[in-house]
Amino acid sequence: MNQIQVCARCAARWPVIGPPAQWCPRCSGVLLVPVRSDAYLPPNRRGFRWIARTPNAPRGVGDPRPPRQNLSTPHYDAVPQWGLTDIVDTTPVAESRAERMADRVGSLLALATVLYGLAVFAEIGRYAILVRNQTRLIPQMLLTASDAAVYFTQLGGLLCAVLGAVAAVCWLLRQRREQYAREKRTDPRSRGEIILGCALPVLNLVMPAMYLLELVRRDPRGVRLVKIWWAFWAFSGLLLVVNAYWRSRPGLQAMADGVLLSAFIALIAALTAALTLLVVRRIEHKDWRGEPESATRWVPVPRSVLEQSKEKETAAL
Template identity: 55%
Template sequence: MSVVVQVCARCAARWPVLGSPAQWCPRCHGVLLAPVRTDQHQPPASRGFRWIARSPLRRSGLAAEAPTAGPTPHYTEIPRWGLHDHVESPSARRDWPELLAGKTASFLTLTAGLYAFAVIAELGRYAVLLRNRTRLIDPTLLAVSDIAVFLGQAGGMLLALLSGIGGVCWLLRMRRRTFARAKTSDPRTPTEVIVGCAVPGLNLVMPGVYLLEVIRRDPRAVLLVRAWWSLWIFGAVLVVFNWFWRSRPGLQAMADSVLLAAFTALVASATAVLALMVLRRLEGRTLKGAKEPVTRWVIATGPPPPQTDAEKPAEKTSEAGDREAVAP
């Protein structure tokens, strides 16, 4: 059934035409378009094309090409298209504080070894002095003794300086990791820590304070820090006393200064060993640098299980063998 309607240009409502065509839409008061019949399809005016259906079997002048046998298509090289994984090259700039902090344990080990060598060299020099009381000393032996003392003392001082610089870098790294693990901020700035470890006089007191602030409920670590702290102050007092003792005149004072230098080097070597033990303890490692085994404590819920019959004869047999071995 064909019906004549008018379409609103504003709201797209359709209104049947009963008499003469209307001009305004009763709903939105928009303009009504010209009357059209509903049985006729009117394509939109904005469409600039129209669909034409054709049979797929009818081709206009196109002949099917016969397949030809040819080589299989393949790439002559790896395709360069696609997603590229750009790997950023590592920065050429080295983190020297982190590098020195990682080498602190090696510096302390070498320092302890060189000061131990200095102890032997000083004792050897004292033995040369004792022998020189009654006999002449070979110049070669005297030169070897002087070189050994110089290498031990000078090398120990140089490595002790490197150990101190590396120890400050390690302390800053340890404080940063400890307070970050506790999700708190470090109450001391890096500048304050460096000044406390570098200024003479302060460096006898503040390093121990900084280390104790890092320790979290570890009695053994506290004991190690206090032992190192005491030996560190005692070694500084020995160095000052050694300087004053060397200014005394006389051959006996010079001979005594050799023994005092040997004892000072021994204290320095022990201080380096204790510093290495403190470092390893706070890092959770053994003295050799291996991971410290974790001890798991289990609460006992009852008495130990009784021994089985198979274990008792074995114990009796071993005891009888021991008696036979002891009996004459």
């Protein structure tokens, strides 16, 4: 038995030759499912037809009565509750603990820089007391003040450095999330991978620099600054190993030399904290104080223009 397909738009009948077609060759309308030619129904007896109804009209199959035309003026039954009277929730979203730590990265790094800088002078003062003690007795009050200065600056600097490192990791996660969102890309590194790369010993001497280089890859000055910071960061890790070995040596001279080594380590720690702060500000496009930096463009000026401007200034005076 032959089969035909009926166009839903122009009701043309087309014989089925091979696989069923989808579009009508005459009007490009949709062809219905193939049926037998003797079972074809006229358009008013098809299995469906398009009916336009108003939103409040009852649902059902076919209303034989023609729709009554509404000639009244369109109007609202009530005052609309949309538009300029929309109520927008302006309640600020509470920041998470990680966001609050990321906001404090600048102050913590600056405080660590100051404390480690003071620790350098405290260690040098202790070494001077040791040298003086070879020939004369040192008052107990001076020794107590020296010990207090060393402990306060070293322990305070270490505490601020640890908190600053945690804040820097939180800042790094936020900065990468925001930058990749601006570029409409997905961060290739997961949150857990970044945290482990910054926390695991030995690995944290390499991976943080890689994460930062991915942020400043389009900034040549930023790349140079990150590489300098990387050198100080790796060197400070090496100094910790040297300090642990040096303190295990017996003898008074080794203890005295350990004081100078502690002063040098404090100096490197202060420079590393300061460079970390500069890297953070560079990526944020701010100066070291946290103020937005202004764009500066240097333009070459001919010597003749400079001479004319000087002549005008001289004439004005």
